Amino acid sequence: MDAMHPAAQRRAHVTAQVRRWCEEARVDGAHRELSADAAVLIAAGHLDEPTRQVLANRRHIGRPLPDIGGFGALRALADDYVRLDHKARAMRPGALQVLASYRAGEVERRLLTARARFTHSPAHYANGVRTIRRDRRDGVHLEPAQRDALFDALARTPAPLGEHRTDQATAAAVNVAAERLAGLTERTRWAAAGRRAADALGATVGQPGDRFADRFDALLYLAGTLYDRIDGSAAWHSDHFAVQRAQLDLADELTQIAVDTLALRGIGGELATAMQAAHGEAAREQIRSRQRALEPVWDQLVERVAALARIGDLLGEAEGRLRSIAAVQRTMSLDSRIDELVARAGNREMSTANTHNVGDQIGGVDELILGCQALLHGDILALQTRSR
Template sequence: MPASDAFAGAAERRSRITEQVRHWCERARLDGRHPDLSDAAALLIAAGRVDPATREILSARRRAGRAFPSIGGFGELRRLADEHSRTVDRAGALRPGPVQLAYRYRAGELGKRLGALRSTMTMSGAHYASGVRAIRRDRRDGVHLDLDQRDALFDALTRTPAPVSVQRQHLHDVRNALLEGAAVRVARISDRSRARDAGHRVAEALERAAISDDDRFVDRYDTLLFLAGTLYDRIEGSGAWHSEHFSIQRAQLDLADELTQIAVDTVALHGIVGELDGALSSTPEAREHVASRRAALEPVWDQLVERVAALARIGDLLAHAESQLRAVASMRWATGLDHRIDELIARSGNRELSAENTHQVGDQLGEVEELLGAFRATLGGDIAALTARG
C-alpha cells in the first residue's frame, strides 16, 4: 500500500473514532451496558480532583506500589453519594410532616453508610503509616497522605464517573414514590408492616419488568471521564500491550499519567463552564463577554475529545494485535507439532520427510510478524499524537 493511501486510511480512522467519541459525549449516553471502572482507574481520575501536592503523592504511591483500601467499587460509592445528596435536598424542600420525616430518616441511613466507607478509606492502618517513625519514613519517600488529604481523596472518589442507566433511575423514582406513599400511610394507619410488605412486592415486580437500556450519564464531562477510564482498563488489561512486541510503545506513553491529566483538564473545564453559566444567569448584561469566553473554551473540549479518541484508537489496535498474537501462538504450536510428527516418521524408518506444511506455517508466521510491525508503527503514531501536547 502506498504511503499516501496508508496515511489517508489512518486519518480516516482517527476522524471516525473522534466523531464517535464526540457523539457519545454530547448525548451523555453509551450504547449498551458497561461495568464500573476498576479501582485503579477511579483513583487516577480522582487524582484529577485534588490539589497538585496530593496528586504528586498519589503518583508516588502508585509508582511505589502502595495500595489503597477497597470498598467494593467506587462506582457504587458515586451512586450512594448521589442518592444521599438527592435525598437530603428532597427532605429540605418538603414541609414538616411524615413525608419529610421519612426522607430525613433515609438520608440519615445513607449518611451512616457513607461515613463507614469514609472511615474504611481514610483510617486503614494496613494502608497508611500510623507510628511517628513510619510517618516520617513515608514523608521522606513522598508517599504519606495526611488525614485531610485522604478526606479530599474520598470526596473526589464520590464523584467517580459511573453510568446511571434508565433502569436505575426508574427504580430510584419508584423507591421515592413508595417512600412517600408509605410515609402517608404510616400517618393514617397503624398497620405499618402491611404497607411496607406491599411496597416491597411492587418494587420487586417493577425491577423484574424494567427493560435494560443504554448507560446514561449526568453530562458530557462524566461521559468523557468514564470513557477514558474504561479505555485505561481495556489497555491495561491487554496482554498484547504488556508483551515484548509493544515494549517501546509502553515506554513512550505513561498511561496512568495520561488518564490523570485528562481528568485534571476535564474537571477544570467543567468548573469554569459552570462559573460562566452562573455569571450568565446572574448578570445578563455580561452575556456577550461570557459567550466569547465560552467560545474560547471550545478548543479545550475538542482537545480532550481527541485525547480520549486516541486512547480508543490504541485500544482498537491492541484488540487486533491480540488476535494476531493468538494466531502466532497457534501457528507456533502447529509448527512444533509438525516437527514432532516428522521426528516420529524419521524414527519409524521413513526418510521421505515432507516439510512443505511446516514451511507454509513458517511463511504465515512471517506474515503475522509483518502485521504486528504495522500495528506497532500505527500505534506509535497514535501515541505520538497523544503525547504531543504543547
C-alpha cells in the first residue's frame, strides 16, 4: 500500500483531532473566551435571515454592538441563573428554599441589567425618528425585538464550563468507587477485568482540558477560536495571501457553520424526544433511520472546522517564515555597513559569502511561502465545496 501523501496525512490527523475533541466535548488546553466578533457571528446562527443580514451590514461598515464585559461571561451568568433557579424550584418550602430563591433572584437582576445595557444603548442604536429611518434605509437598524433575540443568542455563546465544588466531589466519589472495584476483584479470577473497568471509570474524570456542555458547543467554540486565530494573523492580512482572503469570507463561513450546527442540534433533540414517545419497533426504526440520515451532516461540519484548523496551523508556520524574511531584509539593509567594516578588516571574502548566504535564505523562504499558499488554496477549496 502506498504511503499517504503528507498533505492528506495532515488533513486526516487534524480532522481526527477535531472529531475527538467534539465527541468528548473537551478541548485540550486552556483557552480564552471568544472575541466579541466571533461571539456575534455564532449568535447569528440562532437568528432569522433578516436579522443576520442587518448584523452583516453593520459589521461591514464597522458599526459596533454594546460591550457588556464579554459574552463568555454572559453565558456563565445565564447558566448560573438556570442552575440556581432549577435548584430553588426543586427544594421544599422553607428557609433554605428562600435563600436559594434569593440567590437566583440576584443573578436574574444582573442578567436584566446586562440586557438593558445591551438593548437600550443610545450610543449604538438609533433612537430618533430621522436616524431610525436612515438606518432602516441603510439596512443597519436593529429593531428592539431583534436586539432582545440577539441578546438571548449571545447568552448561549459557546464557552468552557466553569469548575464547581460539585465537580470535585463527583470526581472524588468516582475515584473511590474505582479503587473499591479494583480491590473487590483483586484476588479473584476477574482481577484483570476489574482493573480494566476501574481504569476506565477513573479515566472519566480528571481529564485535562476545557469541558463543554455538548459536542455542538465544543464544535462552535473551536470554530470561533479558529476564526479569531485566522483573522488575527498578520500573515493572513499580508500581501502574500491576498488571493486566499478573496476566496474565503471568514465571517460568513463561521455564521454558516453556526446555522447548520444549531439546526442539527435542534433536529437531533426533537428526534430524541420523539424516540422516547414512540410506541412500537416500526416507529422507533423510522426515527433511527432519520437519525442515521443526519450523521453525514455532522461529518461535514467536523470537516469544515478541521479545514479552518488546518488553515490556522499553516498561517502559524507562514508567520514564522515571514519573520525570517523580515530578519533577512534587516540583514540586507546592513550590507553597506557590514561591507565597510569587513573591508577595513581585509576580509572581503567573508562579506561575499555572507551576501550569498542571505540570498540563499530569501530563496528558501520564498519557496516555503509558495508551499503554504498552495496548501491553503487546497484547504479553502475543500471548505467551499463542503459549504455548498
